[in-house]
Amino acid sequence: MDMELDDVRREIGRLDDEIRSLAERRMRLWDSIADIQREKRHNRLSPLAEEIRTAAAACERQFSQNAFVACCGAEGSYAQQAASQLVKSPTIVYFSGFEKVFEAVEKGLCPYGVLPVENSAAGSVAAVYDLMQKHSFHIARSLRLKVDHVLLAPSGVAVEDVREIVSHPHALAQCSAFLKRHPNVKATPAVNTAVSARDAASSGRRDIAVIASRACADIYGLSVIAERIQDAAYNYTRFICISKELEIYPDANRISIMLSLPHRPGALASIITKFASIDVNLTKLESRPVPGMDFEFRFIFDFEATPKNPAVIRLLSDLSQDPEIEHFAFLGAYAET
Numbered sequence: 001m002d003m004e005l006d007d008v009r010r011e012i013g014r015l016d017d018e019i020r021s022l023a024e025r026r027m028r029l030w031d032s033i034a035d036i037q038r039e040k041r042h043n044r045l046s047p048l049a050e051e052i053r054t055a056a057a058a059c060e061r062q063f064s065q066n067a068f069v070a071c072c073g074a075e076g077s078y079a080q081q082a083a084s085q086l087v088k089s090p091t092i093v094y095f096s097g098f099e100k101v102f103e104a105v106e107k108g109l110c111p112y113g114v115l116p117v118e119n120s121a122a123g124s125v126a127a128v129y130d131l132m133q134k135h136s137f138h139i140a141r142s143l144r145l146k147v148d149h150v151l152l153a154p155s156g157v158a159v160e161d162v163r164e165i166v167s168h169p170h171a172l173a174q175c176s177a178f179l180k181r182h183p184n185v186k187a188t189p190a191v192n193t194a195v196s197a198r199d200a201a202s203s204g205r206r207d208i209a210v211i212a213s214r215a216c217a218d219i220y221g222l223s224v225i226a227e228r229i230q231d232a233a234y235n236y237t238r239f240i241c242i243s244k245e246l247e248i249y250p251d252a253n254r255i256s257i258m259l260s261l262p263h264r265p266g267a268l269a270s271i272i273t274k275f276a277s278i279d280v281n282l283t284k285l286e287s288r289p290v291p292g293m294d295f296e297f298r299f300i301f302d303f304e305a306t307p308k309n310p311a312v313i314r315l316l317s318d319l320s321q322d323p324e325i326e327h328f329a330f331l332g333a334y335a336e337t
Contacts, residue, residue, distance in 0.1 A: 046317040048330055052307050056248040056333075063087075063141055063249055063335075069241075070095055070104035070113035073192030076216035080194070082145050082239040083114040085337070097191065098128050102135040105242050112140065118238040118284070119147070121231055122173040129288045132258060132331075133298055139256055139332030140249075141241040148235070149175055151226035152197055152217055153209040159225050164188055166196045167211035170237075175211055178229040197222060238336075248333045252307055254283070256331035257316070258300045260290065262324060268299070274319075275303060278311040298327065307333040 065088040071079040074094055083090050093110055095101050101113040116125050149171060153162060162185055165172075169189040172179065179187050190196045197216035200208050209225065210216075217224050261267040275282055284302035289295075305312045320328050 045313070046320045048320045049313050049317045051246060052248065052313065052316070052330070052333065055246040056250075056252075056307055059247050059249050061250055064112070065089060067091070067112055068093055068110040070101045070110040072096070072098060072101055072115070074194040074198050076197060076213055076219045077192055077194035078145060078147060078213060078237060079114050079116065079239065081213065081215070082116075082143050082237075083112075083241075085145070086114065086141050086143050086239070086241045087112065098125075099131055099134075102131055102137060102242070105137055105244050106135050108244060111243060113137075113242045114239050115242065116170070116237050116239050119170055119174060120234060120236045122170045124286055125170065126288070129286055129300060130291075132300065133288065133291070137242040137244065137331075138246045139240050139334050140243040140247045141334050142254065142336040143239045143241070144236045144336065145239060146235070147174070147230065147237050148214065148228055149211050149230045150214050150217070150224045151178075151209050151229055152200070152212055152220075152222040153225050154201065154206065155221070155223050157206055157209065157223070157225065159209075161207060162209040162225075163207040165209050165211060166190050166200065168193050168196070171211045174230045174232075174235060177231045178226070194219075241334075246330075246332065248307055249335065251335040252333040253304060254302060254336050255305045255307065255312070255316075255333045256300065256302050257319070258298060258327075258329040258331055259319065259325050260296065260298045260327040262326065263296060267324070271299075271301075271319075274315060275301075278315060280305050280312065280315075300331070305333075 067087050067090060069083045069087055069090040069092050071077065071083050071092050071094055073079060080092055083092055093104065095104060098115060101115055104110045105113040115128050117128050118124050164186045165179065166188045167190060171193050172187050172189060193212040194216055196210040197212040197220045200210045201220040201222055211229065214224065216222060261271065272282070281304045282301060283304055286300040287297045290298050307313065316330065319325060
């Protein structure tokens with residue numbers, strides 16, 4: 001009887017071993033299914049990838065040479081100079097502010113708009129970055145423009161006669177050392193350098209001067225009374241050329257995206273690591289507060305990359321589908337000159 005009981009117990013133990021083995025095998029099969037599903041999700045590109053591919057195939061080999069371009073200010077502005085370098089034969093339409101340029105492109109009034117985003121001395125143009133969150137647009141091109149400021153005044157006015165200098169806040173900031181050497185002169189911010197020159201020329205005042213480009217002297221009949229007054233000899237402003245539709249040309253070597261991240265430790269670092277993992281160089285990271293959200297920020301990434309690189313397309317596709325990213329916008333793939 002005892003021998004029979006031992007045999008039964010041994011049989012139960014053998015069956016337990018088989019059940020355990022089958023359960024482990026079952027778990028491995030489920031793990032394999034999960035791995036396959038994850039791999040399928042990883043290999044499935046987002047609609048953004050197809051959008052990029054379509055835009056790149058549709059564009060001509062050369063950026064537009066004749067087009068209407070929206071700019072801030074007036075003739076002689078640095079934006080006008082940038083537009084004339086970006087588009088060989090532009091028809092420039094001037095607007096009173098940055099938002100008007102965004103609206104002109106967004107509403108289809110002009111196919112392109114030119115906006116300053118950064119100066120090597122004065123830093124980012126915050127107002128433009130804030131407007132990027134409000135408007136729908138793409139970056140088709142960018143340009144680094146050498147900026148040489150001069151002091152302009154009505155004919156016969158000397159530096160010692162000047163009691164007020166008017167210009168755009170960024171131009172004033174770029175000439176801070178010159179302004180400090182004239183402490184009795186009032187520095188007045190204005191909407192645009194060229195508009196300031198135009199207004200000074202028609203004001204009839206003999207105690208006013210403006211910081212603007214040399215081109216404004218001839219255009220508005222002003223005299224150059226001080227030259228190269230910017231703080232740094234190496235003074236460049238970066239302009240972007242925006243379009244309503246996504247345009248990607250064969251020479252595109254830079255990409256810009258905008259995204260919002262959850263407010264938790266390591267969220268931004270995890271995104272930066274993704275760029276490093278595919279050997280992509282970030283050239284600019286700009287953060288701007290999200291309107292109406294306390295301590296929430298939207299980030300604009302500029303990085304050196306070509307949309308022809310499969311690893312870059314994979315990264316963009318993954319970012320656009322990442323549930324952790326609260327807002328994602330592909331701003332453009334473009335060349336910078």
